Amino acid sequence: FDSPTGSGDTARTSLTAALPTDPSSMDPIRSGALVVLSVFFHTHDQLVKIAADGTLEPKLATEWTANDDLTQWEFTLTPGVTASNGEAIDADDVVFTYETILGDPSGENYAYLSSLDSVEAVDATTVRFTLKQPFSAFPRNTSLISIVPADTYQDMGADAYAREPIGSGPYVFDSITTGVSYDLKRNDDYWGPAPAIEEISLQPVSSTESRANGVLSGSLDVAQIGPTQVASVQAAPSAQTFSAASNGVVFLGVNST
Numbered sequence: 423f424d425s426p427t428g429s430g431d432t433a434r435t436s437l438t439a440a441l442p443t444d445p446s447s448m449d450p451i452r453s454g455a456l457v458v459l460s461v462f463f464h465t466h467d468q469l470v471k472i473a474a475d476g477t478l479e480p481k482l483a484t485e486w487t488a489n490d491d492l493t494q495w496e497f498t499l500t501p502g503v504t505a506s507n508g509e510a511i512d513a514d515d516v517v518f519t520y521e522t523i524l525g526d527p528s529g530e531n532y533a534y535l536s537s538l539d540s541v542e543a544v545d546a547t548t549v550r551f552t553l554k555q556p557f558s559a560f561p562r563n564t565s566l567i568s569i570v571p572a573d574t575y576q577d578m579g580a581d582a583y584a585r586e587p588i589g590s591g592p593y594v595f596d597s598i599t600t601g602v603s604y605d606l607k608r609n610d611d612y613w614g615p616a617p618a619i620e621e622i623s624l625q626p627v628s629s630t631e632s633r634a635n636g637v638l639s640g641s642l643d644v645a646q647i648g649p650t651q652v653a654s655v656q657a658a659p660s661a662q663t664f665s666a667a668s669n670g671v672v673f674l675g676v677n678s679t
Contacts, residue, residue, distance in 0.1 A: 440644065441457050442627070442646055444457075445626075448585070454567075461624055462568040463591070466589030467568070470562075471565050488560075493555065494553065496544065499512065506609050517541050520551075524541075537553045539552045590612075592616070594608075630650075
């Protein structure tokens, strides 16, 4: 990170942040790679979110409960949520999103739902998920699925939607230049608390060295850097480094057969 304030004590109203790779698609149905989730977390709602300490917090859902054998989960949704184009977001939109993902085993999101057998709308603010087998961690997987407004998505079609995505998150897409920048602006009609930052430009920068240099030069405000760049960034008076435990799991699996 470079300095979080502008001139004097005036807080920034815009940020430029690096993405480590260029997202493959801006369609939440078809794309679920980590880099594109960094964008969708700003522009779309997921049922829950994973906090920095690893706990689950409400997002579109206010609460969730399971039956005794953990094969069925019910999520209660926040009422009155709308996408940035005014379309209501309710249980039917959640069902459409999940069923469409389940209908395409080749999609990037399909693996996140490997335990899911079916999903149904109990009423406008209640969604029931039925699993193939007990799975206590299922709510964590819902943090990876971004809900689309079903009518808008179907009217536009997947390809057009990917060019001009519409969600219910705290930011909306201002412009998309593939390979260059994904520019977001604050959603003034967002149903939740308004974010402090008004504009965010997310720019693909694949080289860790280029990301570090971008922070040092001021062309980037926020970037992930590699271990070999930490010392040089820490030595610069205009930048700060931060580290935190990841909620991901990295492992080596050996096929013994």
